Amino acid sequence: MAKHFVNDPSSLVVQSLQGLCAINPKLGLDVNNKVVFLADQDRSRVGLICGGGSGHEPSHAGFVGQGMLSAAVCGNIFASPGPTQVRRAIELVDNDKGTLIIVKNYTGDVLNFGLARERFAAQHPSKVDKVKFLVVGDDVAVGKTQGGIVGRRGLAGTVLVYKIAGALAETGAGLDEVYSVAEWVSQNIATIGVGLEHCHVPGTMAGEAHLTSSEIEIGMGIHNEAGVQRVSPVPPLSRLVQTLLDLLLSQSDPERGFLSIQGSGKDNAVLLVNNLGGVSELELAGIAREAITALSARGVRVLRVISGTFMTSLNMPGFSLTLLLLPSSSSTAAPPEDVILHLLDASTSAPGWKWTSCAPPSELPPPPAPLISERAADNALKVRAQDVQGFVLAVERACNALDKAEPEITRMDTISGDGDCGLTLQTGANAVLARLRAGSIGGEDIIGALIAVSEVAAEKMGGTSGALYSIFFSALAQALSTSSAGVVAVHDWSRAVSAAREQLYTYTRARPPSRTLVDPLAAFSDTFTANPSGLRSAVKKAAEAAEATRDVEARVGRSAYVEAGLLKRERVPDPGAWGVKVLLEALAGAGST
Template sequence: MSIQNKHFLNDPSSLVLDSLRGLCAINPKLVLDEKNKSGFLPLEFSRNESKRRLWLVVYLGTHDRSKVALLCGGGSGHEPAHAGFVGEGILTGAVCGSVFASPNASQVRRGIELIESEKGTVIIVKNYTGDVLNFGLAKEQYASLHPEQANQVKFVIVGDDVAVGKTQGSIVGRRGLAGTVLVYKIAGALASRGESLEKVYNIAQWVASNVATIGVGLDHCHVPGTAKSSSHLQDSEIEIGMGIHNESGNRRLHPNPPLNELIPELLDLLTSTTDPERSFLPFQGQEKLDETTPTQSLLLSLLDEQADAPGWKWSSHVAPSAKPQLAKPAPQIIRRAFEAPLKAADPASFKASIERACSAVIGAEPEITRMDTIAGDAVLKKLSQNTISGEDLVGSVIAIAQVAEETMGGTSGALYSIFFFALAQGLQSQPNIGIFTKNTVWCNALTYALNQLYTYTRARPPSRTLVDPLAAFIEAFAQNSGADPVEALNAAVSAAERTRDIEAKAGRSAYVEGNRLKQERVADPGAWGVKTILESLLN
């Protein structure tokens, strides 16, 4: 799997600064402290290159200083964390380092000073060595410089990743991942309610100790401005528990499993109480509740409480349902009954023609598209159910139109569906007919359907679309009043073949690689599908 080495940015060294300036520009409640950023310090992006290392503070300028303040931070590159969660009802400030690089203690201390409040401050960081050391050092520096505030700053470390087992992570503990955001939200809602420093800290600490997450990586991430590198994962391989800085995970799976197999495996890693390496949390009735344990109703209410931050914009406020609510199935379109349905002169021959067309479309799948295969299967199913038969031509044409609408999708499905519905209208008032036996009737109905199709598409021959062979067939068929269907078929085949040499004027090819398709003489798939259907109907 290739690593993305192209990026939309001004310069790697200003990436974080540019991003935070944009964040604050669209959110006037936020303030960016960039005057105190560091100068040039070495940061190894590649063996022989160093870039400017920046530490910046984003904080809520409208913070109520009579309430507990919350500060977070760490290396950038994990957006919307950390600055994206700064806002009313959640975080008060965030200290942002360069991509994957922790801010230094001086800048963190600056962040503490910018948001300090009468009730104190809770610092929340992910369990990574650089973050813990630098934010911890800043806390101690602040306490030394402001001894009267020494007990007013609390420190919470979040380690929620269950990918690394207890033996391997015995000293460093679990890594910090997305569970940190839940700590932000619950602590922020408590602070917004005006709760004490001790309560905000204690519940934040409880949540940090009782949250578990697991992630899956498709590929390792790439820092803009670094030397190009290759992936350690194969194209069809994923890694459970890959760290947010490309650290090794739990294991790799090959080939990529479907989600309905992957999710249960991830849930087992989170909730297992029998795995000695990963039974981190007391699930399945093993909770040891005491007076310091927050109630479920309190935690849910804190999560649901309104917050105003780019990274947390919506809460459902209701428990998830076991099954999603589904709309009732739409009733089938019922055609108005006439005195007598149109009947083919030879119903068996009519059905056989439709079956040949469907089978031919399926057989030509590599040259057309998988959508046509699905449609062919659906029509064959309706034939087997006798929904499409020679006993009711108009009803059969409508059934084919419904298949095109429901199973093909995209532009081709809409065009086919419009054409067949219009063809049904053209046949509505006709006497009993057979397939291409009373050809004048079919000429009129087909011409009517083509004109109706032209109402909804600007494609006109030659356009390198399915309209080319369709129009060629109908126009040739009408010119000789249906006397020679084979001549009309030949006109359609020629029109489909000519799409190899036509510059696209309509359809998807008009926007993407139209010249290349012409140079390589690639026929239009839609036109080829019409050719295949007509050949099968008339041979």
């Protein structure tokens, strides 16, 4: 995405910080130095300062709050703040117990924050031991050999250092203790990121895509740095997570092994699932689930899961996984496990810190027992198709046709709706196909088959389309169940289609021409009812009605909310109507079965 909501890119950082402070009156802002700080400093507590380039929100300013950070110094987008800015932050949080500066391992941050500390110490020799400096590097993308001199980059794991150190400072702990615990945490975290594409910096020209539509990049930095590995095609999430965990946990790779994993179920950890900026909450929860499951299978017990947006790369569509390996019971040099967890769970007023359960994740529930089909609830007369095998082939052909048509229907719906119609129909078709192959849908029991299709539409498709299809197929089954014959003839289908159409009308206001799936369905029903032996003619009328939706004004459905001029210019058919066309044409290939 190369478009942004800004007044002027050059003023974006300051205006963002002003907005943050307006939202949270407990924060103060030094505009000239772009320093966000606690307005009411507790001088009896150790002060914590962090910072770096902007574009990583809520890092860094979003973590200023009681129980976390005292101040954050913000540079321009992806650019380190200067030493004068940092020096101002040190002065703002100056206190009786001392100050800890925590920075990510990037050259600019280390140099500028370090220079500010040295200048402050030079002017205040009595406080030379009152300002400590901690550099955090948690990225495992770069191996030990390549990163031998510069060390690992600082990524989202740094936020865990902020939280634990800030909570400890809130208890009144001294500077040496806060520094010692923060240092231990920094040495026991590991992070790996992955992205679908790089981000775009406001005010810069929109460049070409870095990755193709079939590629992902593993090991991307948070400043648009390229990753260490490109993978194509995009793997399923389950396989991708396994690849990321290999990099985090490997003990056999001489370039990895940043965490001292004991194995055999002896390891406890905190998992941080971080949104790099452009991942939906829907996907992020799925990523968390996959990571928890995969870690459990590897014998790593996750005692806390923290999921959300913590350290971004502007709008990058990607995420990172961080593991904080908790100390073992036999470790004497580390803070106790329960202390680390208590500090993580401690409350904070920092707006960027997300809600957490303060408990281990629950076990994933077992899959629900299969629903008893509505068909099994009664002893209605079974009716079969005239051509049992032909019925099966017709259903299979229709499912395959909808699956194949997904890209085109999705394209149509992207213009005229919300973009999900193709996927919804594909999901329903594949679910019906699965039941067909499992033998739960067949031509020996037409009513049972129609009820099964109705269930699939309601449970798997969902939304408006799913409800409409479910109502129609359920009504179709009702109409056929009144037949006393054991075989469904053509005139039975004709009568049932007409009855189902009328039943559907009781639940929707759409009437042809309406630019909805009702248009081809009504055309099919009218023609088939008038001439039951003319199935192909009825299908042709339905196809013509679907084509005609290109020029029909949207009255109902999601297209009614789309700007009318766009629909006229694009002349795109209604995607729902097109789905009915595809379905009926595929069924017609099996004759009058």
